[in-house]
Amino acid sequence: GYRPEDDYDYLFKLVLIGDSGVGKSNLLSRFTKNEFNLESKSTIGVEFATKSLSIDGKVIKAQLLVYDVTRHSTFENVARWLKELRDHTDPNIVVMLIGNKSDLRHLVAVQTEDAKAFSERESLYFMETSALTATNVESAFTEVLSQIYKIVS
């Protein structure tokens, strides 16, 4: 039968993980459709989406751990999400930490330096984004995908 994945050389599967309400759905819709929804329904736990890029014959997975820069508890929970990830996935998987909602500057509760230090300790790529203003969304996805591409090529 027809499988859409057969039309691509490389199929990149992006998985976004993080607490409810941190902006996973909106990051994906901003990246894949350039759309943002202020009243989107929160997703619990894991958000899956596929983005297809034509390169050369494999399925590649990228994991993005997302927290909300205005809610410290969502950053504290990243450590837990990361443990789940490491217990249940390929150790060579590329993981990026994303501090979303950087547009809400006056409400920031997680300092960039703290998130950076955590990322360095855990060997994660790190970026702050805003799905609302589209700041760094393209860069974050492009960065994680190009890191993976470097590994597989």
Ligand code: GDP
């Ligand atoms: P999810 O549960 O992690 O999938 O989060 P959603 O994508 O559903 O977003 C939860 C809420 O945060 C929604 O009201 C979004 O409109 C809002 N939101 C998502 N990203 C941003 C952002 O970058 N900035 C701001 N100000 N709000 C955002």
